[in-house]
Amino acid sequence: MIGRKAAAVIALFAITAGSPWAQDYPNRVIRVVVGPGPDIVARLFAPPMSEVLGQQVVIEPKPGAGGVIAAQTIATAQPDGYNLLQATASYTINTALGTTPYDLRKEFAPVGRMSTSPFILVVHPSVPAKTVQELIALAKSKPGQLNYSSSGIGTPPHLAAELFKAMAGVDIVHVPYREANSGLNAVISGNVQMMFSIASTTQSQIAAGTVRGLGVTTLEPTPLVPNVPSIAQSGLPGFEVLGWNGLVAPAGTPAPVIAKLNAAIRRGLTDQDTRKKMELAGYDVAGANTPEDFAKFIQADTAKWLDVVQKAKISVK
Secondary structure (H helix, E strand, O other): OOOHHHHHHHHHHHHHOOOHHHHHOOOOOEEEEEOOOOOHHHHHHHHHHHHHHOOOEEEEEOOOHHHHHHHHHHHOOOOOOOEEEEEEHHHHHHHHHOOOOOOOOOOEEEEEEEEEEEEEEEEOOOOOOOOHHHHHHHHHHOOOOOEEEEOOOOOHHHHHHHHHHHHHOOOOEEEEOOOHHHHHHHHHHOOOOEEEEEHHHOHHHHHHOOOEEEEEOOOOOOOOOOOOOEOOOOOOOOOOOEEEEEEEEEOOOOHHHHHHHHHHHHHHHHOHHHHHHHHHOOOEEOOOOOHHHHHHHHHHHHHHHHHHHHHHOOOOO
């Protein structure tokens, strides 16, 4: 048995030498393992990717352990282009928290980003704040008296609120729940005053009037959330928190293989049918991006959450 690194070197040599192996890639099914979050993005991208690659792209959910199971499955797989992981913001946040042995910046080769999804800052209708600025003023007038819910310590809604607190200079108390729907229901019932909730599951509640949407976490307003301004344009310039999805491969996957896979993702980014289905599901399709672009994004996202974790002294150990 040869080691993984040796296999990667052999594979790279084969490709750069123009061998039949390189010319034939891919010649069998490609799997995408999904850990935290829904697998709808991977499933919507699978058809256009299959069209480009000429092989079926199958989705394999492996939930649990905050994404560690899925990450381990791919980090230890052969770096041959047939094993991919749907990466999300949970992985960069977990790296910042030190809760996972797998670092997207080291154990994986970025392929490309597929989508983004904003969070929405929502409040219970009884909260006497109609704008982000009014909420900040209210929180400053009542330090430690307003509560926010999340889907748990160290989750994206938690860190989004901690970033908000740091940038706005307010003291709001964290009330963690086991998962996102429970956190949102706590706002709906009035048990807590506010939450950063993912747009795809929150728009219907805003439309029904059970919560009030004050701002989205994209830098600019998004058509995914009509009539709700961005927080960055409502008193906190530069505030941005994105849920995102992209594909990574095991470290050592040859660059020409990564390039083929990135081309397949780009087909999904421009396919009109895929774009429409993504928007209906509450996701923005990412702009065209290279593996190098995605690598820079992962580095920046990790650094951002490291800063938040350190300043807020967040620990889940």
